[in-house]
Structures are given as structure tokens and as C-alpha cells.
Amino acid sequence: MKNLSILGSTGSVGKSTLEVVSRNADKFQINLLTANTNFSLMLDQIEEFGPKFVFLEDTEAQKSLLRELEKTKINTTLLTSEDQLMEVLADNNSEIVVAAMVGVAGLKPVYHAVEHGKNILLANKESYVVAGEILNSLSSVTGSTIFPIDSEHSAIHQCLEGVKDKDSISKLILTGSGGPFLDRDIDDFGNVTPEEAISHPIWKMGNKISVDSSTMMNKCLEIIEARWLFDIVDIEVLIHPEGIVHSIVEFTDNSMLAQMSVPDMKIPIAYGLGFPERIISGSESINLDTLRTLTFRKPDYNKFPALKLAKESIKEGGTSFAILNAANEECVEAFLKGKIAYLDIYKLIAKVLDKSDIKDVKCLDDIFQADKESRLMTREHIK
Template sequence: MKSLAILGSTGSIGTSTLEVVRHNKDKFRVEFLLANSNYQLMIEQCEEFQPKYIYLRSEEAKKSFLSNIGQLSNKTTLLSSDDEVEQVLGSEFIDTVVAAIVGFAGLKSVYHSLKNGKHVLLANKESYVVAGEFLNKISKESNSTIFPIDSEHSAIHQCLQGIESKDSISRLILTGSGGPFLKRNFNDFISITPQEAVAHPVWNMGEKISVDSSTMMNKCLEIIEARWLFDIEDIEVLIHPEGIVHSMVEFNDNSVIAQLSVPDMKIPIAHGLGFPKKIPSGADRLSLDKIKTLSFEKPDLKKFPALLLAKECLREGGTSFTILNAANEECVDAFLKGKITYLDIHKIISKVLDKSVITNVQEVEEFFEVDKQSRQETNSIIALD
């Protein structure tokens, strides 16, 4: 039986992970749950799964949790600090960590999990975008593993099963739905509202990820993540509105293998949890006879200029990935709060990248310093706009 730590247990990935666990109760034991502030859902998860440890990052949420939980089960301990979280992640009774904290905030826990030799199921793409090369080094030194559970990279992983050498791979093809503005005239982008940007046509996601999907910044980040995960340089993006083909791999014989399923995160999560075996996911079956059509097109780079930033950062290397991610997170937050327009997101990110000095990172603490400086620079530009 695998023992799990789920970081971000009340978010969409966390709740989907627990749904997969419900379908495989004989295979997994939930030992640790971590969330930010949703104490109501944490109470429900605590009562159902009875983990050894839980943690809420928000101090207010901790107080509300304790005042509403009644008597906490003797089996469960509420941790009080980040240091205690690190100790739990390093403990022997946890072997698999589901890293589903959104954004750069998830880097520290991913780092500590890998450093302690854990099997990390990675949904937090930002950590790997920012520090992929560095985390690969830590993983190799500690004999830990990094396993993707976002839909695109999980799909590529499945397509590569049985392939013994990357020399037989021509390119990776990431698919994206195109988001809510695929058919919208570019001249109307200036009037896009936060409410429109978070209304994804295929996936049910959080606000930040939904905005990233609408700008296709998520694909920019996924290109970078795929580069570090699979060590392949030729990576293409195709628009696929139906959201059925999650990614493809083209080989040197010009054949292409694709992974298809209904758009449900429980499928890549189940693949990661069960690998190398297949386990029940609880997702619906795919009925191709009802879908009829699968369509693909190249992205419009005028509408989605974020895609160009991936190649720029891969060319620059070093801290460019940290700067890109920090600027994007601050811009998306500002857009959601009505401080900047939709088109300002890309403009400001580009300004921050242009003004920044790119360096190489040797220690994990340096990522946090560059992240802090980049956020300050981004917010200075936001304040002037």
C-alpha cells in the first residue's frame, strides 16, 4: 500500500486525487493533507481519510478549523509551522507526494520532497518551469523520481512507454483547447474581463490556471516543463478545441502516437498513482462515436504571443524562467483584481524580461531571491501603467 502526502488537497487536483483514492482504497493510505485556507473542506477530508498529519497555511484558517472540527481524531495532528511540514515530508512513512500547490509557492515543498528521496507526482508546473534543471539534479542525487500528472505531460509519458531511446523521437506535440477566446477577434481582446477569462470551455480549473489557459501562457510553461521532463528540444503546440487528444509524440519513422481520453484530471492522476499498472480512475469512458470530429490548427501568435516566450526563455536559460513565472503570476493577479487590462499581461511580462539580468542559479535560495526581485519589478511597472 502506497502512503500519500497531498499538497493542495482542497484544490481541484487535490480533490481529484482523493477521488481516485476512493476508487482504490486497498492501494493507498492518505498520511498528510496540506491546504491553504479552505478549512471547511479540510474538516471533511480529515473525517473521511483520517491522515496522520494536516496543515493549513492560513493562520485564520487554522483557528477556524480548530473551532469547527470539534474533537480532532487521535490519529490526526495539526502541524503548526512550515518547518514541521518539511519534517513530515522527510519522514519514512510517506513515499509518494502529490505536489498540487498552485504557482511558485509550491517550489519549496517539491524541493524538500525530492531531496528526501520521495516519488513526486508533479501537478505544480511552475516549480518545474522555474527550477527544472536544478530539480533534475536534486532528483538524481537523492534517487527520487519526478512523475508528471498534468494532462499533457502525462499523455506524453504514456505515449513513450516502450520507447527505449530518445533518438527515435522527432518531436513532442502539446495540445491545447485554445481557451475561451479562440474565435474572438483580436481587436476585441482589449475589452476581455476577468469573468470571461476564467470561464474555460473544457476544463474546470482555478482562476489563475484558467487565465493562463486563455492567454496560452499555460502552454508556454508546458513547453518549458516538457523540455526538462523529457530532454527533447523540438516541441510544438497545436490547438485542439475538443480537448480529447491530450498530447502526441512523433517518431523518426513519421508515425505519431497520441493519448486520448475525456478531459478529466482523474485519468492522469490515476496513471501517476498506479504506474506501471493501470488502476481505476473514476472518470467517464471515451465514446469516439459521439464525438465524431477531432480538429487541430496552429495557434495564432498575434492572439497568443505568450507561446513565443517559451523559446526565448529556453534560449536565455538561467533565471529567465523564474522571472517569466514571477511576472506572469503578478500580472494575472493584477488582471483579476482589475488593475490592468488583459493585453497588459503580455506587455508587462515582456518588459520585465527585457529589463532583467539573466544569471545562473547554484542554490535553491537563489530562486526565491530572484522571484522576489522579479515580483517587485513587475509591480513597479503595474503601478506606472
């Protein structure tokens, strides 16, 4: 039995992870589940999976959960402070840490888990985007592994299995469905509503990543994530509306390997949980008889300018990733709350990047400082 700690268990990736766990109940037991406010779903998950520990970030939600737990005979300990959470993450029962919370709020626990040599299954791309260099060098010292469960990066990992010579890889091609506005007229982008932006045609995901998919900021973050994961600079994006091919690796002999499956996060999650073995994911298989066409096209950088920001940030390095990410998190939240228009998201991020000083990153605090300054500046512009 492998012991799992799932950070963000009440979210879309967290729930899919627990679905895979329940299909493989003989292989995994739950050590820790965490969330922000959703105490009622957490209670259901406690009843079903019997974790040793749970943690809720929000103190009011902690109180509500405690009241509910007191009515039962359940033997789960509710952690009430960040220190307690860090202690449980570091102990021997957290063998595998699934990082499935949203946003840079995941950075502290992810860093702590890497510091203590844990095997990380990474969905929380924001943390890795802003601190990839630091997390990679720390993991090489502590023996921690950072294993992708983002579908594109899982696909690349699968295509690279058994590849011994890194020089034989000529490029990585990250596919993307194009989101809900792939074919919407650019002149109509000013009218996009939050409801439309979170209605992804293929994937069912949390609100933040759904908005990021619609602006293609998600693909921008994924390029940076791929850069840190695979240490390869030549990374392209290809639009593939059917969402069947999850990414492609091209080799120096011009051969390409791609990974295909239905768009269902349970597949990359099961790959990560079972690796190096394959375990049951509970996903459907592709019906090749009815699958008539797979189409690919180049992305439209005028329509989705956020895509350009990945290469610029990689060139700039240092705190540019933290500034980019924080401005995006603030803008997406403001857009979802109706405080700014859809087109303001990119405009404000570009403005904040333009006005910020990019500094070297020597430690985690440099990242937190850049994150804070970028948020303050973005909020000023939002006002």
C-alpha cells in the same frame, strides 16, 4: 497500501486526486493533506480520509481548523509551522508526494521532497518550470522520481512507454484546447473580464491556470515543463479544441503516437498513482460513436504572444524562467483583482523580461532572489 501526501488537497487537482483515492481505497492511505486557507473543506477531507497530518499555510485558517477539530474526536495532527511540514514530508510515511498547490509557493516543499528521495506526482508546474534543472540533478542523486500528472505530459509519458532509443523521437507535440478566446476577435481582447477568462470551455480548473490557459501562458509553461521532463528540444504546440487528444509524439519514421481520453484530470492522476499498473480513475470513457471530428490547427502567435516566451526562455536559461513565472503570477493576480486589463498581462511580462538581468542559477536562493526582484519590478509597473 501506498502512503500519500497531497500538497494542495483543496484545489481542483487535489480534489480529483482524492476522488481517485476513494475509488481505490484498498491501495492508498493518506499521510498528509495541505492547503492555504480553506479550512472548512479541509475539515470535510479529514473526516472522509483520516489523514495523519494536515497543514494550512494561513495562520488564521489554522486557528479556525483547530477550533473545529477540538469539537471532534478525530485523531489528525494539525501542523502549525513550515518546519513541522518539512519534517512530515521527509519521513518514511510520505512515500508519494502529490504536488497540487498552485504557483511557485510549491517550490520549497517540492525541493524538500526531492531532496528526501520521494516519488513526486507533479501538477505544480510553476515550481518545476523555474527550477527544473536543479530539481532534475538533485533527483538523480537522491533517487527521487518526478512523474507528470499534467494531462499533456502524462500523455507524452504514456506514448513514450517502452521507447528505448531516445534518438528515435523526432518531436513532441503538445496539444491545447485554445482556451475561451480561441475564436474571439483580437480587437475585442481589451474588453476581456476576469469572469470570461476563468470560464474555460473544456477543463474545470483553478482560477490561476484558467487565466493562463486563456493567454496560452499555460502552454508556454508546459513547453518548459516538457523540456525538463523529457530532455527533448523539439517541442511544438497544436491547437485541438475538442480536448480529446492530450499530446502526440512523432518518431523518426514519421509514425505518431497520441493518447486520447475525455478531458478529465482523474485519468492522468490515476495513471500516475497506479504506475506501472492501471487503476480505476472514475472518469467517463470516450464515446467513439458520437465523436464525429477531431480537429487540429496551428496556434496564432499574434493573438497569443505568450507562447513565444517559452522558446526565448529556454534559449536564455538561468533565472529567465523564474523572472517569467513571477511576472506572470503577479499579473494574473492583479488582473483577477481588477487592477490591470487583460492585455496588460502580456505587455507587463514582456517589459519585465526585457528590463531584467538574466543570471546563472547555481542554487535555489538564486531562483528565490530572481523571483523576488521580478515580483517587485512587476508590482512597480502595475502601479
